[in-house]
Amino acid sequence: MITTTNAWGTGPDGKELKLFTFQNSHGTSVSVTNYGAIITSIRTIDASGVFSEIALGFDRAADYLSDNYIANCPYFGCIAGRYANRIAKGRFTLEGNTYTLAVNNGGNALHGGIRGFDKQVWDGQMIENPEGKGVELCYLSQHLEEGYPGNLKVTVKYMLSEKNELLISFKATTDQTTILNLTNHTYFNLSSCRENILGHRLLVNSSRQIESLNLIPTGNIQDITGSVFDFSREKTIGRDIDGLPDGYDTGFALGSEAGSLTFAARLSEETSGRKVEVFTDQPAVHVYTGYYIPEVNGHAGVSYGRYMGVALETQHYPDSPNHPHFPSTRLKPGETFESTTIFRFGLI
Numbered sequence: 603m604i605t606t607t608n609a610w611g612t613g614p615d616g617k618e619l620k621l622f623t624f625q626n627s628h629g630t631s632v633s634v635t636n637y638g639a640i641i642t643s644i645r646t647i648d649a650s651g652v653f654s655e656i657a658l659g660f661d662r663a664a665d666y667l668s669d670n671y672i673a674n675c676p677y678f679g680c681i682a683g684r685y686a687n688r689i690a691k692g693r694f695t696l697e698g699n700t701y702t703l704a705v706n707n708g709g710n711a712l713h714g715g716i717r718g719f720d721k722q723v724w725d726g727q728m729i730e731n732p733e734g735k736g737v738e739l740c741y742l743s744q745h746l747e748e749g750y751p752g753n754l755k756v757t758v759k760y761m762l763s764e765k766n767e768l769l770i771s772f773k774a775t776t777d778q779t780t781i782l783n784l785t786n787h788t789y790f791n792l793s794s795c796r797e798n799i800l801g802h803r804l805l806v807n808s809s810r811q812i813e814s815l816n817l818i819p820t821g822n823i824q825d826i827t828g829s830v831f832d833f834s835r836e837k838t839i840g841r842d843i844d845g846l847p848d849g850y851d852t853g854f855a856l857g858s859e860a861g862s863l864t865f866a867a868r869l870s871e872e873t874s875g876r877k878v879e880v881f882t883d884q885p886a887v888h889v890y891t892g893y894y895i896p897e898v899n900g901h902a903g904v905s906y907g908r909y910m911g912v913a914l915e916t917q918h919y920p921d922s923p924n925h926p927h928f929p930s931t932r933l934k935p936g937e938t939f940e941s942t943t944i945f946r947f948g949l950i
Contacts, residue, residue, distance in 0.1 A: 801840060803836050
């Protein structure tokens with residue numbers, strides 16, 4: 603396996619940015635930067651034997667730091683946290699205390715706030731273990747950063763195996779009871795952006811939706827069998843999308859046992875012959891079809907925009923702190939949060 607570490611510019615606080623790249627013997631490669639713990643690139647083989655890009659992102663660090671990108675931030679490839687997805691009105695109560703968060707999405711807190719984990723510079727180093735080679739990234743989120751309680755130590759590992767699996771593992775500890783919901787926010791386009799993702803085929807291992815109103819959970823988990831939201835039988839993303847004003851931005855309850863790795867979703871694209879399968883021990887997968895992806899130029903100058911990528915975000919339910927019957931996202935001192943998600947790349 604080939605690994606490289608390169609200087610990649612300077613972060614917003616003057617900290618050094620690095621780009622870590624690892625490639626297995628099959629030619630599959632992944633690049634990750636310590637800015638936002640972002641997966642900047644995933645290159646896999648297609649049915650014709652050609653390797654090309656399947657993840658939305660940029661070739662230069664400066665593009666992730668640009669005013670245009672930040673103002674319209676689509677969270678390309680990043681780790682979203684301290685709390686991925688939305689918390690209603692940026693408020694929650696924990697152990698009798700009410701916390702007010704930074705709001706950045708229609709009066710709600712989204713993906714950790716104004717300067718969440720996606721805009722922080724992490725400490726990073728290349729690592730190797732029996733699962734493969736990759737990078738370990740660490741970040742200390744200070745007490746009340748973006749309004750969240752507790753000093754939180756987070757470690758994320760990205761490991762690429764010879765099985766063409768990208769393993770993402772999370773570990774976190776806190777010195778004060780807090781809430782935590784972490785996800786990787788990679789957008790996939792298996793056609794290498796030759797076209798949008800509406801022709802991609804998607805299967806989600808669930809027929810239960812986390813019902814929401816204006817993207818905030820109502821508290822109900824509803825059966826969606828036969829509805830436009832039902833991907834329990836594989837279909838193209840675009841088949842039923844016309845009736846949805848902003849496309850899919852939908853959480854699916856997986857119903858797996860806590861801590862057990864389960865199949866969550868499969869995305870495929872016929873022309874390239876590619877597929878990616880998703881496995882997770884998290885209770886939900888959130889499907890976002892990129893309606894609000896801004897018109898920016900990504901890898902090799904390719905034009906992005908609406909529906910040019912789909913994110914398959916493994917995570918806890920949105921707004922869980924305000925719904926006590928949802929799976930808990932509390933983390934207490936002395937506890938260790940651990941979670942694993944796997945993206946398995948292959949051909950149809």
